[in-house]
Amino acid sequence: MRFVMVDRIVDLVPGKLIRTIKNVSSSEDYFNDHFPGLPIMPGALILECIIQSAILMLSAGEGFAYQPVVTRIPRAAFKHFVRPGDQLMVRCEAHDRGVVLSSAVVEGLPVAEVRVEIARGPDLAADNPIRRMYDALKIDPNELVRRIGES
Numbered sequence: 001m002r003f004v005m006v007d008r009i010v011d012l013v014p015g016k017l018i019r020t021i022k023n024v025s026s027s028e029d030y031f032n033d034h035f036p037g038l039p040i041m042p043g044a045l046i047l048e049c050i051i052q053s054a055i056l057m058l059s060a061g062e063g064f065a066y067q068p069v070v071t072r073i074p075r076a077a078f079k080h081f082v083r084p085g086d087q088l089m090v091r092c093e094a095h096d097r098g099v100v101l102s103s104a105v106v107e108g109l110p111v112a113e114v115r116v117e118i119a120r121g122p123d124l125a126a127d128n129p130i131r132r133m134y135d136a137l138k139i140d141p142n143e144l145v146r147r148i149g150e151s
Contacts, residue, residue, distance in 0.1 A: 003048070004052070004133060005022055005045060005048045005049040005052050006020045006021070006022055006049060006052050006053055006056065006090075006133075006137055007020075007021050007022050007023050007137070008020065008021045008137055008141070009056065009134070009137045009138050010089075012056075012057065012060060012138070014057070014060035014061040015057065015058060015060065015061015015062065015094060016057070016061065016093070016094050017057065017091075017092070017093050017094070018053050018054070018056060018057035018060075018090075018091070018092050019089065019090065019091050020049075020053040020056070020089075020090045020137075021087055021088070021089055021090075022049045022087070022088040022090065023087055023088075024041055024082055024083070024084055024085065024086045024087070024088055025084060025085075026039065026084035026085065028041075028084075030042060030045065031084060039083060039084050040081045040082065040083060041081075041082035041083070041086075041088075043076075043078045043112070046078065046082060046088065046104060046111065046112050047073070047076060047112070047114060049088060049090055049104070050090055050092065050102045050104060050112065050114050050116070051070055051116060052133075053090045053092050053102070054068070054092045054094075054100040054102060054116055054118060055068045055118070055130060056130065056133065056134055056137070057092050057094065057100075058094065058100070058118060059130045059131075059134070060134060061094075062120075064124065064126075064128060064130055064131040064134065065123060065124060066120050066121055066122060066123050066124055067121035067122050067123075067124055067128075067130070068118045068119070068120065068121060069118065069119050069120075069121035070116060070117070070118055071098070071117045071118065071119045072116075072117040073114065073115070073116055073117070074115050074117065075113070075114065075115040076112065076113075076114045076115075077112065077113045077114070078111065078112050079110045079111060079112065079113070080106065080109050080110065080111045081111075082106055082111055086106045086107075087106065087107075088104055088105075088106055088111065089104065089105050089106070090102065090103070090104045091103050091104075091105075097117075098117050098118045098119055098120075099115065099116075099117055100115070100116045100117075100118055101114075101115055102114045102115075102116060
C-alpha cells in the first residue's frame with residue numbers, strides 16, 4: 001500500500017475483530033488544502049483508515065493469502081471533525097457474507113459509522129504488501145523501545 005492510514009493494531013481477532021489507531025499529525029500533506037486556517041481530516045481519508053483496518057482483519061483471518069476488495073459501501077455516516085493532534089480509534093467487526101461494521105472515535109466522541117462490503121479478490125504471494133503492513137503494525141511500541149535499548 002502506498003499510503004498507510006493505520007499507525008498501530010491495538011487488538012486483533014483474525015477474521016473477526018480489529019481495533020486500530022491513526023495518530024493524526026499536523027504535518028500530513030492534506031491539511032495544507034483541507035482547509036487553510038481550519039485543518040480537517042477529509043472524510044475520504046477517515047474512510048480509507050477504516051477500509052485498511054478491515055482489510056488487515058480479514059487478511060489475517062485467511063493467512064494473507066488473498067487481496068480483499070471493497071465491493072460496496074452502503075452506509076457511511078460522519079458525525080464529527082478530526083483535526084491535527086487527534087488520535088482516531090477504529091473498530092471493525094466482521095459479519096456474514098463479507099459485511100464489516102465499523103466505527104471511528106476520537107476521545108470517546110463518535111466520528112464515523114461505516115458499513116463496508118468486502119469480497120475475496122486475487123490470490124497473493126506469501127510476501128505481499130498487506131502482510132508487510134501487518135508485520136510492521138503489530139509490534140508493540142514498548143517492545144520496540146526495549147529492542148532499541150538492547151542494541
